[in-house]
Amino acid sequence: MLKFAAPILVPPVNAYICRQRDRLRSQAKMLPERDRIPVEKYFSTDVLDRVRILIAHPLPIPDPPFASVMRRFGFDFPSPSLTEAITFEDVIACRAGMNASLLFHELVHVVQYRVLGVREFARQYISGFLDTRSYSEIPLERIAFELQSRFDTDAQQFDVELQVRRSLRRT
Ligand SMILES: [Zn+2]
Numbered sequence: 001m002l003k004f005a006a007p008i009l010v011p012p013v014n015a016y017i018c019r020q021r022d023r024l025r026s027q028a029k030m031l032p033e034r035d036r037i038p039v040e041k042y043f044s045t046d047v048l049d050r051v052r053i054l055i056a057h058p059l060p061i062p063d064p065p066f067a068s069v070m071r072r073f074g075f076d077f078p079s080p081s082l083t084e085a086i087t088f089e090d091v092i093a094c095r096a097g098m099n100a101s102l103l104f105h106e107l108v109h110v111v112q113y114r115v116l117g118v119r120e121f122a123r124q125y126i127s128g129f130l131d132t133r134s135y136s137e138i139p140l141e142r143i144a145f146e147l148q149s150r151f152d153t154d155a156q157q158f159d160v161e162l163q164v165r166r167s168l169r170r171t
Contacts, residue, residue: 006127012065013122020061021088028052028091031103038100041157043107050090051110057095058082076134089113104151108144111164143167 031051040048061080070077080086085094085102087109092098098106113121121140128138135141147163 006123006130009066009126010119010123013126014119016064017088017118017122020093021091024054024060024088024091024093025052027056028054028093035098035100035103039104039107039151042104042151042160043111044161047090047107047110047114047161051107052091053098054091054093055095055097056093059086059093059095061086061093070129074133075129076136077129078135087113089118101148101152105144105148108147108160108164109140111161112140112144112168115161115164115168139167 029052031048031053035053036048058081063079063081067077067079082095084096085092085098085106087093087106090110090113092103092106092110094102094106116124125138125140128140129135132138136145143164146167147158147160150158
């Protein structure tokens with residue numbers, strides 16, 4: 001249901017992501033060394049060098065273009081300004097300092113954006129949302145939660161980009 005809406009929603013959501021990224025980037029800072037250490041074996045140097053972090057409460061982020069309509073249809077869509085953290089390509093905005101686990105989750109999204117490009121990330125996110133009606137069930141989120149839980153519970157290091165590429169072939 002509502003799957004037909006996906007192609008209509010991709011351009012405005014793509015524009016929304018790029019707008020938030022550009023707007024927040026100017027106020028965001030590089031990942032501090034102490035936060036980088038626990039995650040550095042899992043991500044490329046390039047990802048960790050490029051990522052920018054903004055901490056603000058509440059987050060100065062408007063709802064995406066379709067949010068109120070989606071909520072009216074009964075979709076579980078949290079307000080971006082009240083989520084713990086949200087990622088726009090390589091800019092992570094969070095309400096308080098992130099612990100290593102939450103940072104890891106958001107960095108998985110940075111990698112997903114890199115592998116897919118913003119537009120394709122937006123397309124997969126929207127179509128996953130229309131399919132499942134719940135943000136936490138979106139395949140891109142499930143992959144991020146899955147890898148985050150592996151990071152939390154398994155001491156064995158792994159290459160996130162490789163895992164992301166594998167998971168995208170699977171979905
Ligand atoms: Zn996520």
